[in-house]
Amino acid sequence: MKFCPHCRADMVPAFIEGEERNACADLECGFVHYDNPVPVVAAIVERAGQVVLAHNVQWPEGIFSVITGFLERGEDPAEGVLREVEEELGLIGFDPALIGVYPFARMNQVIIAYHVKAAGEIKLNHELDAIKLVDLDKLQGWDFGTGLAVRDFVAKRNQP
């Protein structure tokens, strides 16, 4: 951010509340760009004994992940995750169960991950171009981002 969105003055580095931040050079304006992490909802979608992983059109080939999306203003995360499942997969989800909350510093996000059950025919929206259906007992997580939620989901399922 080069210019202040409030008064158009230059933004300059400033040490504020223990952190180096970007702040408006006009002290009377006082705008600080905190750049706080953005919450993202993620859905591990279970359908007919399988988990639905999807490939985003912008990702390299062969990469599949769970369904994710940004919350709308004022939206309950548990409702937002069902909305994303419907928008992206065309499935009506139900029983969203919180898996956990995961930092994703590289993307400046905080991931709020749910297990969502769903039924019906999958109809991908424009953001997705392929899916991979993984049997529940073959599902494996990975060590960053939403993969940590998948790991916890798998570990919880395998508890006696």
Ligand SMILES: [Zn+2]
């Ligand atoms: Zn300003």
